Structure formats: structure tokens, C-alpha cells
Amino acid sequence: MAKHEVAHLDEIAQVDDGRIPWKPVRHHFGIKSFGINAWTGQAAGDRIINEHDEADVADQQEELYFVQTGRARFELDGEKVDAPAGTFVYVEPAVTRTAFADEPGTTIVSIGATPGRAYEPSGWEIWAELRPIFESGDYEEVVARGQALVAETPTPTLLYNLACAESLTGRKEDALAHLRQAIERHGDFRTYAAGDSDFDAIRDEPEFRELVG
16 A cells, blocks of 8 residues: 655654764665755854765765755865755765855755666765664674674675675674675775775685785
8 A cells, every 4th residue: 555654854763973974865665766965064164064075986986965954165176065944955976075064053865866777875874873883882783783784785885894794803803795786786895895904814715815815
């Protein structure tokens, strides 16, 4: 049966991973066809959108930003753009972008998807709820919750970070299996793993050496 759902932004649980508080709108509604999240800068000068582009072959997302409240300042390939509440900002994949709050409480809603490609939730979005637990050193909890999340959504970032936690808790076979899956989905993780101390416990394993080349 078809359904609909309504929620005010204030009703969506906020996630704070130590950087900028954000609200996982896509996750709240269970949206599967595009990414959408809301980010809030509490104070003037706060960076709301981290500097990045979507030019990687594995990304190539078109992104649309909407300034819901406050006033933002975007920097798009170095060009500054004033964006008061009500402003849409469309950005193609190759453009380097970032945004700052020019007023306290500035909220930006970001929407993204890759043309011609089925949408897959990005790993950072799912990993965000586990990141504070990982940073606290509770790797057992990360493994327990991460394995359940991976079974549902095996994104490269989640697979990689789960492999880190498994290595740190002595689960060598699981760590190698999940690291392999991460690298198969996104080759950049091969380079990351080569210098990541989280994998010191499995660094001498033949399979690890084969994975990192």
C-alpha cells in the first residue's frame, strides 16, 4: 500500500560526530533513490559544508543546496557566493565547494544523486553514528553494530571502518574479508589501508600484503 510521511526538521534526530551537527533526513524517511541531509552552523563563521568535490569516478554526484534558515557563504572553485535564506545553489561534480554560516543557526539542506546510476547511501552518513563510539575506543560495540549495518548496507566506508575495528579486536579473518570488500568497491581504500595503524595486527598476513599491493 502506498504511504506518505510528514516530519518537521526539528523532529528529526540530530547527529553530532564532533564536527557540524546534521540531521539524516534520508535515513529518517528511508529514502532509497537520492541523498538528502540538513546541516546547521550554530555560530557565525562555522563551516557547514566541508570542502570537497564529487569528481571521483565512484562519486560524480550532482548536488543541490538549499539555505533554509539564516545566511550562508558558499565558496565554489574559489568564487564566493552570498546565499541568504531561500537560496538554491546547484553544483556540478567537478566543482570544489564549501559553505560557512554568516548568521547563527544557518541551516543548509543538501540533495545529491549521480545521473544514470542507482543511488547507494554513502558510507560516511551511515558511519557517523558509530564514529564517536570508535573514537572512544569501544571497538567491540563498533563491531557488533557495524556488522549489522554492513549486512544491510555494505558501503565501502562502512566496510573499511568495520575492518579497522575488527583488526583492533583480533578478528583477523573478518577484518581481511571486510577490507577486501571495501577495496573491491573503492580502490582508494587500498592506499588508506597501507598506512593505517589500525591494521598493524594483520599487516604481516599474506592476504593483507596482497590486498594493499
